[in-house]
Amino acid sequence: MSNSKATVSSAGEPVAAGLSAAQLIEFYRLMYLSRRTDDREILLKRQQKIFFQISCAGHEALLVAAGLAMKPGYDWFFPYYRDRALCLALGNTVEDQLLQAVGAADDPASGGRQMPSHWTSRQLNIVSPSSSTATQCLHAIGCAEAGRYFTQHPEAAKKADGDYREFKDVKFHADEVVYVSIGEGSTSQGEFWESLNTASNSKLPVLYVVEDNGYAISTPVEANTPGGNISRLISNFPNFHFAEVDGTDAVASYQAMVEAVAYCRSGKGPALVHGHVVRPYSHSLSDDERQYRSEEELQADALRDPISRMQMWLLREGILDAQGINELERKVDEEVQHASDRALAAVLPQPDTILRHVYSEDFDPTTESLERGAEPTADSNERTMLDLINACLQDEMRRDERIVIFGEDVADATRDKELRAGKLKGKGGVFKVTAGLQKEFGNDRAWNSPLAEANITGRAIGMAVRGMKPVVEIQFFDYIWPAMHQMRNELSVMRWRSNGQFSCPLVMRVPIGGYLTGGSIYHSQSGESIFTHTPGVRVIMPSNALDAIGLLRTAIRCDDPVLFLEHKRLYRETFGRSAYPGPNYTIPFGKAKTVKEGKDLTVITYGAVVPRALQAAQRMQREKGVDVEVIDLRSLSPYDWEAIATSVRKTSKVIVAHEDMLSWGYGAEIAARIGDELFHDLDAPVRRVGSMDTFVAYQPLLEDVILPQPEHLFQAMSDLAAF
Structure with a gap:
């Protein structure tokens, strides 16, 4: 002693x-x-x-x-x-x-x-x-x-x-x-x-x-x-x-x-x-x-x-x-x-309790009562997805003081004296999505983290457990893997393993995807199926500005952890621009959007493949007279099975298309379920379109072949229409 x-x-x-x-x-x-x-x-x-x-x-x-x-x-x-x-x-x-x-x-x-x-x-x-x-x-x-x-x-x-x-x-x-x-x-x-x-x-x-x-x-x-x-x-x-x-x-x-x-x-x-x-x-x-x-x-x-x-x-x-x-x-x-x-x-414990607390039982983000329409505003200018994501973050930070934002380079300037003096414009993220947040809300609500993705995610978990609402950014999806341990073993399972005593509702914003011309292996990755395979986490991926602001607002107000995937190619695209819909515009999770009505063939897709599928569908109408319906899932987990089933029963032919690799990809689950539950409604086999089973190359000539293009989708539509 x-x-x-x-x-x-x-x-x-x-x-x-x-x-x-x-x-x-x-x-x-x-x-x-x-x-x-x-x-x-x-x-x-x-x-x-x-x-x-x-x-x-x-x-x-x-x-x-x-x-x-x-x-x-x-x-x-x-x-x-x-x-x-x-x-x-x-x-x-x-x-x-x-x-x-x-x-x-x-x-x-x-x-x-x-x-x-x-x-x-x-x-x-x-x-x-x-x-x-x-x-x-x-x-x-x-x-x-x-x-x-x-x-x-x-x-x-x-x-x-x-x-x-x-x-x-x-x-x-x-x-x-x-x-x-x-x-x-x-x-x-x-x-x-x-x-x-x-x-x-x-x-x-x-x-x-x-x-x-x-x-x-x-x-x-x-x-x-x-x-x-x-x-x-x-x-x-x-x-x-x-x-x-x-x-x-x-x-x-x-x-x-x-x-x-x-x-x-x-x-x-x-x-x-x-x-x-x-x-x-x-x-x-x-x-x-x-x-x-x-x-x-x-x-x-x-x-x-x-x-x-x-x-x-x-x-x-x-x-x-x-x-x-x-x-x-x-x-x-x-x-x-x-x-x-x-x-x-x-x-x-009884078997009927197994699914309790996988997700929040107090707040259901899929309920249609959450939906709030656009409000008239003085600003009718069309804005990009990037602009409306930034606007949503500003709205929500003004509404709820529990919300903090951090990640690598998300602040305007860590040494902010010159920023406050107007000598610096400020960074606000490598894509400028968080520009101006630190300047408006201060260093204790928007700041730069160390270059360590597990640090970002693990700290956010500890904050959310205490009742804060962190909205964190992983700079590129390609660098999410150091955070994967925290996400799979901690973030997703906190509510379930504590039998509802603790939870960590936070939002992880992650720029994702290719079609960048020069993005190469480490700035073009997709891999959403890995996270949709994880219970306890909601996975969202909008394809346009209006959906982005409505779904992000729901994500921030949700009681569950949300992985919010933002396609880098779509940030500043002309496609999908929209006027600011006001500070209360929300879209429930698990509700797909029919972006083009059709009667002959269905394409189920999401993210940057949506505009490419629309191009191919329009060409099919012009050249072959085939009327293609295009469904944007928007929400990957949960996903809208009713919308899928309704469309497939109408057209009897279906393609599931995504940017990630074809094998073991997200589309395999949708295709399997269609085959299992809608087999008698089909007039042709379910087709899938995805990227090649390899990595994305730097040379644009190679990237165009590796990733699904409108031509690939058009060919798949043509083959299926002729079946």
């Missing part, structure tokens, strides 16, 4: 590290409670009554210290799977945790959807984690930014607390601290380093806890971390408070946590406590550490077990005698036994 000498004193007076004898006894009780809960889960797993077990054993002293140093329901917590003792210290019960282990319907963390040890509590501000390592570091950053934002924008906080459906109880405090923890192996992940950058730059009140037990499953720390010590690597980050501590020493751990939390609350910046702990049990019950750890090493760790160390210290210092220890442990054993009995008798 710590070198700090404890002194026996009367009840309530400090004994060690500012803790009274009663508090120190409670400290040990929580540690022992965590260990015995682990042991109970191990027993249940061996009895095949639960399905997975991963323990907190060896981490208890460090984590109880963190829990006692912070404020549940006041501070915010982004834990990882070792943090059982932290959550017990914050107010989680053993029954709460064992209900998760059995996967009960009343599991308060996830309703049986997550593995055990994925702690979640709306009441305690414990945000639902995933099994992915270090992703939560960026969520903690966004959460801290949101807390700071609310203290500076009280109207936004009121809206989050009242109007916003998912967050009736948004809580923020000027001195709140955001806790995030990871193992030492997870410090290898890029999200950890990206989060350090932003925490340091912005002096955010984030407390990092690195629980260093020396192993990432079977990989020892020296193989993960140069020099084997993360504290040495990060020691030069400015604005940080750093502490390295023996995490098996309860008193020393508590002292370190109290100092770190105080530093964060003071507004000086973030803190990181690096605790050296032990792992007396294997990584999980599916692992056998004896295969890669020697008996001598395991025995050495056993001598540092925090449970036995704390017990001996209490005895040595006269805070508890043997009888007191035995009585405390007996009561804990009874508590765990009773909690286990109740958990094993709990009702299991």
Whole structure:
């Protein structure tokens, strides 16, 4: 234990590290409670009554210290799977945790959807984690930014607390601290380093806890971390408070946590406590550490077990005698036994609940009642898609102070003194879509992010969890892949995995597609099918200015995360220009638009293929007398099956066309469903038109062959019409 000498004193007076004898006894009780809960889960797993077990054993002293140093329901917590003792210290019960282990319907963390040890509590501000390592570091950053934002924008906080459906109880405090923890192996992940950058730059009140037990499953720390010590690597980050501590020493751990939390609350910046702990049990019950750890090493760790160390210290210092220890442990054993009995008798979730919380149940963006028509305005000039997207962002930022916009180069000028003085025009994005937003709304509502797409997405998730409405930009779809981990494993599943306790409704605007003449491999990609394959996210792709403003407004007001795909070629096209329809114009999701009526053949498409399909359809009318109907889906997930079915039943011939590669593309699902459900209405096979199964080349001669052109569509229409 710590070198700090404890002194026996009367009840309530400090004994060690500012803790009274009663508090120190409670400290040990929580540690022992965590260990015995682990042991109970191990027993249940061996009895095949639960399905997975991963323990907190060896981490208890460090984590109880963190829990006692912070404020549940006041501070915010982004834990990882070792943090059982932290959550017990914050107010989680053993029954709460064992209900998760059995996967009960009343599991308060996830309703049986997550593995055990994925702690979640709306009441305690414990945000639902995933099994992915270090992703939560960026969520903690966004959460801290949101807390700071609310203290500076009280109207936004009121809206989050009242109007916003998912967050009736948004809580923020000027001195709140955001806790995030990871193992030492997870410090290898890029999200950890990206989060350090932003925490340091912005002096955010984030407390990092690195629980260093020396192993990432079977990989020892020296193989993960140069020099084997993360504290040495990060020691030069400015604005940080750093502490390295023996995490098996309860008193020393508590002292370190109290100092770190105080530093964060003071507004000086973030803190990181690096605790050296032990792992007396294997990584999980599916692992056998004896295969890669020697008996001598395991025995050495056993001598540092925090449970036995704390017990001996209490005895040595006269805070508890043997009888007191035995009585405390007996009561804990009874508590765990009773909690286990109740958990094993709990009702299991029913299959009819599976789809609950995939999407918001309070706000349906597909309902026709959302539709608002155009309003007469003084400005009747036709504008481009780019212009009306910018106008929508301005409208919505004026309407709702919770909306913030950030991404790479989206601000007018980060160093804005000359901008304010009129010496700079400002950038506002590589396509100028966000031009003027920073100038009008200020640096705290429109700003430039680091060049790191996971940073953009992960921070937005943390903000949205708190009730903000981030609208972020990924500069090019081609560079969305670093964000994919955050999107697939975090953004899409937050509501479902927390059983509706948390959600992250945000908008990701992404310029997409080719037809650029010189865009080449890394500025011409499509890949929308990857995201429409992901439940929990809405995917929208307009083809014209009016649809863009109406659908973007719905996206911003939606309760679900929305991937809003903006085709780069269409930003400034003459095709599809429109007058500004007013600040309330909205279009529901999942409603296709028939852009050309026809009776002989249907083309189902979206994005930049829409104008190309219209060209081909007009040529078919002129040259062959074939009347082609063209349907613009606009919304890819959800999509308008009724409009598709109605048109196919009318024409009996159908082409599904898209810019992305033909094989495994978005059109394959539409074609398959038509074949499955409308087979008897067809007079010809379903045809698909897409790009070649390769990459987009730089040379325009090659690009024209690779991507679907009006000529390709005309040929497919001609073949199908003649069938």
